[in-house]
Amino acid sequence: MTSGKLNLTAPGEREIVITRTFNAPRTLVFDAFTKPELLKKWMLGPPGWTMPVCEIDLRVGGGFRYVWKGNDGVEMGMSGVYREIVVPERLVATEKFDQSWYPGEAVGTIVLTEQGSQTLLNQTIVYESRQARDVVLKSPMEGGVTAGYNRLDEILQSQN
């Protein structure tokens, strides 16, 4: 059995909605979204980057922190706070990049529905504005990479 095709839409003014089927039970998919040692293996950054930091405090009001690192030392971090946790079916959290290339904070929701031996993922990200949503669509991570390099420039200059 193969996993489903990713379906992506940008309905409404500020949302991005992704649905996809995974060939695994819901508990495993939920674990993969909430356990640092698992997230590190698939929540990839730009090509060739690693994810050296993945910290999760899985409780409502608890925070998470992800950091991706390029091989030339550039880092890109993202943090957020959990708003709703229903194991193993629903997870709502805020998210914001350290050097964000789009305005405001976003709120991500994942809903997992069991379908036989498969799991349907519905992932919705609501941005602060239509403009922010469209910027993200246009450059999912390249914007973050550029922000990271700009920060590296600043650090190097301040050390001169």
Place this chain on the structure above:
Amino acid sequence: MLRGTVHYHLVMQPVGYTSQDFSLDATFAALADPTRRAILARLSEGDASVLELAGPFNMSQPAISKHLKVLERAGLISRGQDAQRRPRHLEPLPLAQASEWLEEYRRFWENRFEQLDALLNELKAKSRKRHK
């Protein structure tokens, strides 16, 4: 002020910097409505007048005209020369740009999810072993 305007028209606009961002923004807003998406689908089969468009959607002409205005402002459709019918015509370029965007974003997440597929297979194999 004048220098800024000249710079905008000579430098920014030709590379499609600001103007493209605005038109894509309008494109997504226009595409957010199911009726407007259906109108575009209908026009992809050929030009049609307001009257012809109103029929299958079971909507009044003013209601359809409102949707057409949004599509027109987003550059997704244009009006034909025939003065009587003013047939609407699909402009494929902004639509193609918008789907290119979506496609890039889709690939980004698909790469992640392919890794997740591999991880889930690994986890399933492990739990099977444990249960043996």
